[in-house]
Amino acid sequence: MDNEELKALFDQQAAGYDQQWAGMAPLRETLYCLLGALFVGLPRDARILCVGVGTGAEIGYLAQRFPGWRFTAVDPSGAMLDVCRERAARGGFAERCEFHEGYLETLDSAARHDASTCFLVSQFFVDARLRTALFGEIARRLKPGGLLASADLAGDTTVPAYETLLHSWMTLMSSAGVQPDMLERARAAYARDVAILPAARVGEIIEAAGFERSLVFFQAGLMHGWVSRVPG
Template sequence: MDRTQLEAIFDQQAGAYDQQWAKLAAFRDGIHLLMASIFSGLPPDARLLCVGAGTGAEIHFFAERFPGWTFVAVEPSAGMVEAARSRAQRHGYLERCTFHNGYLESLPDAAPFDGATSLLVSQFLLDAGERTEFFRAIATRLKPGGVLASSDLASDREAPHYASLLDVWLRTLAASDLTPERAQQMRAAYDRDVAILPVPRVEEIIASAGFEPPVQFFQAGLIHAWYTRRA
């Protein structure tokens, strides 16, 4: 799936995205809770780069807990940007946010960031080299020692257990009121449009992009999350 198609899909979903996945919020909340500890050592006036910021859920979480932080949200879907901006305005931290409707390579140069997030983003880059360059682009925008927290779907698709785990995962997603048709579409999309790689391979890609070996801090079903520092 190319960029234009992905943008169109997320534009269509933006208005109801948070409501649709509300029943699975425990996954998001678990990652956010642990990220708060991972990022707790950043300066009181830290600047955070949020790549693929979506509707701004992690920005909202951090904005409430770290009142001196500022955020740059990078998001190619205009609908998602509008949802994130509206959330920030409703909750009173809009002036601490900069929204870039586009991709990381088009983000204007700025002072290096203290930390970065990339949640369920790099999995859409099917080419391993492109995925490496994605993480390298994040690394170059971080201060030396800057912290990255990332998450992606990951599993060994050749392993005997993968089919069973995928069935469990899709039944879990169905709890978010997915129609059976939509669930089948997601199964097909995982085969065609999502680079679900073994955990060691994802870690290798991150480390090869200018980061220290990543540490896995979360797993729920197919979702895995890691933290690391710019080398």
């Protein structure tokens, strides 16, 4: 699936996206809780870059917890970004947000950020060189010592145990209310359109983009989270 096909898919899903994945909220909330603990030492007026922000759930969490922070929300899907704007307006933090519709490379790199999030984005870059380039674009927009919190699906698909983990993940999504047709689409996408790699390999890709050693700070089923730092 190329970038435009992926953008069209998320445009179509935007209006019902949050409701569709509402049953997975416990995993998301745990990820955000740990994210807040990672970012708690940032300046009171920190600027946070949110790459592939979608409907803006992580901004909603961070904006409430850190009332002095400002956010740059980046997403190629205009429909997703519209939902993000609505969330910001409802939450009363829209004036603290800059919304950029487009890919990260179209965002001015002159403005530097204290930290960045990139959740369930890089996994769609099946070419490792393009995945590294994405993280490189993030690194160029962070201040020296800036933090990246990223999350993607990860696992060693070459070992028999992966099928056990995949079955467990699908069962989890089913019990969370994800519809059967979406489960089948997800299973097909994992085999074709999602780069599910061992967690250590993902860390190497992030480091190749200019970050210091990446550490896994979160894991729930197939979903992993890494924290990485730009050299100070």
